[in-house]
Amino acid sequence: MTYENILFASANGIARLTLNRPERLNSFNDAMHAEVRDALARVKTDASVRVLLLTGAGRGFCAGQDLGDRAVAPGADSRSAIDLGASIERNYKPLILTLRALPLPVVCAVNGVAAGAGANIALACDIVVAAKSASFIQAFSKIGLIPDSGGTYFLPRLVGTARAIGLSMLGERLIAEQAAEWGVIWQCVEDAHLHETVEKLLRTLAGAPTAALAAIKRALYASLRNDLETQLELERDLQRALGYGADYREGVAAFTEKRAPRFTGR
Ligand code: LHQ
Numbered sequence: 001m002t003y004e005n006i007l008f009a010s011a012n013g014i015a016r017l018t019l020n021r022p023e024r025l026n027s028f029n030d031a032m033h034a035e036v037r038d039a040l041a042r043v044k045t046d047a048s049v050r051v052l053l054l055t056g057a058g059r060g061f062c063a064g065q066d067l068g069d070r071a072v073a074p075g076a077d078s079r080s081a082i083d084l085g086a087s088i089e090r091n092y093k094p095l096i097l098t099l100r101a102l103p104l105p106v107v108c109a110v111n112g113v114a115a116g117a118g119a120n121i122a123l124a125c126d127i128v129v130a131a132k133s134a135s136f137i138q139a140f141s142k143i144g145l146i147p148d149s150g151g152t153y154f155l156p157r158l159v160g161t162a163r164a165i166g167l168s169m170l171g172e173r174l175i176a177e178q179a180a181e182w183g184v185i186w187q188c189v190e191d192a193h194l195h196e197t198v199e200k201l202l203r204t205l206a207g208a209p210t211a212a213l214a215a216i217k218r219a220l221y222a223s224l225r226n227d228l229e230t231q232l233e234l235e236r237d238l239q240r241a242l243g244y245g246a247d248y249r250e251g252v253a254a255f256t257e258k259r260a261p262r263f264t265g266r
Pocket of ligand 1: 063064113
């Protein structure tokens with residue numbers, strides 16, 4: 001598949017996916033969804049990829065659904081209206097579930113505004129670093145909709161119900177600094193430092209014990225729905241599998257020999 005709405009490249013264990021419709025603030029149309037789906041399928045099946053970067057081209061990260069796309073155009077009345085649920089089922093739901101299930105860390109570099117589904121796609125990523133000039137807007141209520149793409153799942157878990165409701169009902173801009181303070185994202189950095197901060201993070205993660213990071217991701221996301229006993233059992237099972245792995249052997253050997261580990265990700 002050739003890409004017209006995204007950029008995608010992979011080298012040295014790092015896959016980079018850039019949403020690339022800057023004149024529309026990288027908002028999603030059906031074609032972009034298809035390309036992202038294709039790129040993520042490649043990430044999933046390419047064992048050499050150990051970390052994925054998601055970012056946006058130009059001044060924005062992603063303004064969510066392209067409201068000019070015919071696939072989501074409101075009808076003149078309820079009878080002629082199109083089914084937004086179908087668009088979610090086809091595009092947004094699988095996208096969010098895929099990002100959360102990828103067995104490797106997904107880093108999101110939020111280079112500018114992240115609005116609507118764009119904000120929640122960022123929140124679905126594992127480590128979110130935002131430029132100071134970036135912001136997050138639950139823009140849905142402004143057009144008579146609810147936060148989708150996991151917004152109603154992520155927000156209360158990240159910031160509690162009071163802030164989740166305020167953000168969702170008011171649709172106000174949450175600036176990156178405040179997002180970091182509230183624990184919505186991992187880090188907010190000066191705009192001029194976004195690139196180097198993210199590159200350093202990517203290098204670190206590309207050299208990390210990938211299978212362990214995948215297990216960390218699985219365990220922490222599962223803990224949001226598990227009771228303690230179930231979670232302890234999940235930890236046991238994941239630890240058991242990792243204990244047979246090459247990276248555990250290498251990690252312990254490196255510690256004993258007082259040297260830096262060389263993890264293969266297995
Ligand atoms: C856009 C968009 C956009 C098209 C900026 N579409 N052109 C799921 C399933 C099914 C259906 C519905 O939705 C969903 C999920 C969703 O994501 S719903 C929420 C959709 N997103 C929004 O409501 C956000 C709309 N955008 C905005 O509110 C603003 O553009 C923000 C606050 C993001 C940025 O504001 P500014 O920095 O002032 O930029 P701008 O508004 O001037 O935008 C620049 C251009 O991008 C502009 O085009 P133009 O031709 O005038 O230069 C915008 O029309 C275009 N654009 N977002 N979502």
